[in-house]
Amino acid sequence: MGNQTIRLGRILGLEISFNWSLLLFFGLIAWTMASDVLPAGAPGQSTVAYWAAGFIGALVFYACLLAHEISHALVARAKGVKVAGITLWLFGGVTRLEGEPKGASDQALITVVGPLTSLALAGLAYLLDIALSALPVPLLVTTLVGWLALLNLVLGVFNLVPALPLDGGRLLGALIWWRTGSQDRGIRNAVTVGKVFSFLLIGLGVLEVVAGGFISGIWLAFIGWFLLSAGSVEGRQVGVRARLRRIPASAAMAAPVVTIPDWLTVGQLLESGPRRSSLYALHDPAGQPSGFVAFGRVLEAGTAGGRDRRLRELATPISAFVQVSPTDDLEAVLVRLGPRLEEGALVMEHGEVVGTISSSDIARMAAELQLFEGGDRRRP
Numbered sequence: 001m002g003n004q005t006i007r008l009g010r011i012l013g014l015e016i017s018f019n020w021s022l023l024l025f026f027g028l029i030a031w032t033m034a035s036d037v038l039p040a041g042a043p044g045q046s047t048v049a050y051w052a053a054g055f056i057g058a059l060v061f062y063a064c065l066l067a068h069e070i071s072h073a074l075v076a077r078a079k080g081v082k083v084a085g086i087t088l089w090l091f092g093g094v095t096r097l098e099g100e101p102k103g104a105s106d107q108a109l110i111t112v113v114g115p116l117t118s119l120a121l122a123g124l125a126y127l128l129d130i131a132l133s134a135l136p137v138p139l140l141v142t143t144l145v146g147w148l149a150l151l152n153l154v155l156g157v158f159n160l161v162p163a164l165p166l167d168g169g170r171l172l173g174a175l176i177w178w179r180t181g182s183q184d185r186g187i188r189n190a191v192t193v194g195k196v197f198s199f200l201l202i203g204l205g206v207l208e209v210v211a212g213g214f215i216s217g218i219w220l221a222f223i224g225w226f227l228l229s230a231g232s233v234e235g236r237q238v239g240v241r242a243r244l245r246r247i248p249a250s251a252a253m254a255a256p257v258v259t260i261p262d263w264l265t266v267g268q269l270l271e272s273g274p275r276r277s278s279l280y281a282l283h284d285p286a287g288q289p290s291g292f293v294a295f296g297r298v299l300e301a302g303t304a305g306g307r308d309r310r311l312r313e314l315a316t317p318i319s320a321f322v323q324v325s326p327t328d329d330l331e332a333v334l335v336r337l338g339p340r341l342e343e344g345a346l347v348m349e350h351g352e353v354v355g356t357i358s359s360s361d362i363a364r365m366a367a368e369l370q371l372f373e374g375g376d377r378r379r380p
């Protein structure tokens, strides 16, 4: 998702970004309102007025979507779960959490507040629609407000469908977690239920197409297919995440950090360099630290004809890296790195760099643990 997301800014200390796919759906909503909904509800207006209202409607819809995600994030923060950020895309959003809720009830609260927010917004818009209808307000405005009430209602209800990655799926997972005491089991069962729902939606879509409702049928099947693929990704991640949660950063990091002179050239490092490392600490001729350089960047410079460049030209200051503590687990490290996975993280203790973690360090630890667990399970 890395390069496809654009930062919007910060709201209430939360990092907000959106995915390019959102623009497509934004256009679709504005178009549907301008060409169909608004002309039907408030006939006789100019095309410009329809499009302006459609555009504003789409903007308000995404603001409502953002309110849904922000409610997840605020409750998560109140329950002691760090929030890495919110990404809006297509017709939904993702609130990325660093770490897991402490228990099933926290998980349920963090989840249920989203659909509740959407339903509350739907109710507010509905009441506003009634109030405005009694006043001399243009029909175009009341039609728009009425449509926003309906969109939020759909958003709230759709998100309660018990299929991961929808909120309903997460609620079901929390319920099973509460009943069985196992979070992973909850997620795995929710994934299975989600699959059944997805196939049902696809089947309904096909029936709808056969019955003549081409566009609505295609939409149902598309949503079913989307839930199916998103759910299976979630299912695969459960096992890996559970494994990574058990490994502290200190066990996976490369330490001690390899420190080399910053006046070495790219060519010198590639040909006769010291011990291979994914990240090198640099020092200047006076012995003072002068930043870090990733081996990937050195290799890049080398192949791009920069073999004579000094390492100090490629250096990145410590502050530019994601920093973790030795006791952070690898799953938290992965969430923190997010789209910057290739850069790796610095492991800091008492203000000093005690090790480095690259994506390959994390992958290696996960693979080793899987082998170990696999061997363990085969024992009678």
Ligand SMILES: [Zn+2]
Binding pocket: 068, 069, 072, 114, 115, 159, 167
């Ligand atoms: Zn939600």
